[in-house]
Amino acid sequence: MKTIGVLTSGGDAPGMNAAIRAVVRTGIYNEIKIMGIKQGYNGLINGDIEEMELSSVADIIHRGGTVLRSARCEEFKTEEGRNKALTVLKVFGIEGLVVIGGDGSFMGAKKLSEAGIPTIGIPGTIDNDLGYTDYTIGFDTAVNTVLDAISKIRDTSTSHGRANIIEVMGRDCGDIALYAGLAGGAESVIVPEEDFDVDEVCKRLIQGKNRGKLHSIIMLAEGVGNAYELGKTIQEKTGIETRCTVLGHIQRGGSPSAFDRLLASRMGARAVELLLEGKSGRVIGAKKNELFDMDIDEALDVKKEFDKKAYELTKILSI
Ligand code: F6P
Numbered sequence: 001m002k003t004i005g006v007l008t009s010g011g012d013a014p015g016m017n018a019a020i021r022a023v024v025r026t027g028i029y030n031e032i033k034i035m036g037i038k039q040g041y042n043g044l045i046n047g048d049i050e051e052m053e054l055s056s057v058a059d060i061i062h063r064g065g066t067v068l069r070s071a072r073c074e075e076f077k078t079e080e081g082r083n084k085a086l087t088v089l090k091v092f093g094i095e096g097l098v099v100i101g102g103d104g105s106f107m108g109a110k111k112l113s114e115a116g117i118p119t120i121g122i123p124g125t126i127d128n129d130l131g132y133t134d135y136t137i138g139f140d141t142a143v144n145t146v147l148d149a150i151s152k153i154r155d156t157s158t159s160h161g162r163a164n165i166i167e168v169m170g171r172d173c174g175d176i177a178l179y180a181g182l183a184g185g186a187e188s189v190i191v192p193e194e195d196f197d198v199d200e201v202c203k204r205l206i207q208g209k210n211r212g213k214l215h216s217i218i219m220l221a222e223g224v225g226n227a228y229e230l231g232k233t234i235q236e237k238t239g240i241e242t243r244c245t246v247l248g249h250i251q252r253g254g255s256p257s258a259f260d261r262l263l264a265s266r267m268g269a270r271a272v273e274l275l276l277e278g279k280s281g282r283v284i285g286a287k288k289n290e291l292f293d294m295d296i297d298e299a300l301d302v303k304k305e306f307d308k309k310a311y312e313l314t315k316i317l318s319i
Contacts (some may be wrong), residue, residue: 001118003033004275005049005094008066009040009073009105012252013124013138015260016066016100021057022268023098028054030276035094039069040101041076041108044085049092061261064141064253070101076108086115096275098268100124102136103300106283110296113281120271121283121296124264126252129173131304132294133285137267140259142169142251143180149247150184150217157215160241163205163234165218167227167246173304174221176251181219182314188216189314190230192223193306198230202237204318209240216240266291 006023008016020036027034036056038048060067075081089097096118099109102125113119123130126142146168157164166186170176174191181189187208188201205216218234220227227244235242256264267284270291274282282293 001032001095001275003035003093004096004098004272005035005037005044005089005092006052006068006098007037007040007043007100008068008070008124009099009101009108010070011102011125012066012070013126013136014064014141014252014254014256015137015264016070016124017057017060017063018256018261018264019100019122019124019137019268020066020068021061022265023272024052024057025054026269026272030272032272032276035092036068040071040105041073041081041085042071044088045073045075045081047088047091049088061265062255064255072104073108082111082115085112086117089117096120096280098122098271098275100137102127103130106296106300109283110281110300113296118275118278118280120274120279120293122267122271123283123285126176127170127173128175129171129304130285130299131302132283132299134287135263137260137264138252138256139175141254141257142176143183144257145251145254146176146180146247147184149245149250150180150186153245154184154215154217157217161214163216163218163238163240163242165220165227165231165234165242165244167220167222167244169247169251170221170223172223174223174306177219177221178307178310178314181217182310182317184217184219185318186217186219186314187318188218189311190219190224191221191306191311194311196224198233198237202234205234205238205240
């Protein structure tokens with residue numbers, strides 16, 4: 001294999017740049033030409049591709065976002081779109097591909113490997129919603145960003161004696177709400193994986209208030225519902241003034257944490273090694289701080305396990 005392509009696809013995540021850097025530098029170290037594909041699968045369809053040098057990835061390890069840019073590409077879901085991509089790969093002489101993204105991006109990677117293009121997936125999404133791996137690149141940074149917001153909101157929550165609902169991203173996965181909530185000492189954590197009773201949330205608020213507690217933080221994962229509607233209900237039921245903050249895309253940006261940079265660097269390098277070993281249709285994961293690779297299909301079938309212990313702990317620690 002002489003030429004490898006790399007792309008980032010789907011929602012961006014802090015640490016994607018560190019992964020791109022590792023792919024480029026490991027490739028060049030092994031005398032492989034690395035082609036950077038812009039805007040995810042769009043670049044593959046439109047031929048928006050450039051050779052990357054050592055200097056293309058200088059000074060990016062600490063930057064959020066992705067220098068290759070990203071996109072969710074509808075055209076690639078069609079056979080016609082994928083055929084265009086296969087032609088482009090041939091034209092640019094790309095013999096292997098590294099795809100950095102979430103489950104949607106992995107579906108595309110699977111199709112390409114089935115079409116005979118050796119492809120390796122690296123999990124990059126703040127959601128941490130891939131069941132086969134303990135961590136996805138970007139999750140740790142997002143949790144830290146949310147934690148910072150919780151601390152700030154807690155200050156004003158205390159000053160005003162209010163309840164504050166903080167809605168966080170994660171799609172159908174409650175990990176960001178759960179871990180940021182646990183680390184931030186939230187009074188309630190509401191996630192899609194567990195049923196919740198609004199009366200129970202209200203009871204906790206009132207108990208806290210009666211004990212002289214001045215602030216209340218309620219973490220709400222976006223997959224459950226709307227923070228403003230919940231806030232209205234809580235205020236009506238408890239009489240406690242309630243405010244809502246939807247953190248939104250702030251969670252997707254920012255300089256990646258040390259954890260994400262390390263994970264991304266190791267995974268990026270491993271992806272190139274796997275391609276050089278002749279592997280295809282594999283994704284890289286991390287369990288107990290060890291990297292491993294597995295078949296894309298099998299990986300996509302692994303059901304995400306919810307950390308029930310951590311969830312129960314949030315309840316114990318917020319009595
Ligand atoms: O998958 C990452 C994510 O940030 C989700 O948490 C969120 O639901 C979604 O992407 C938002 O997507 P977009 O940036 O396309 O609005």
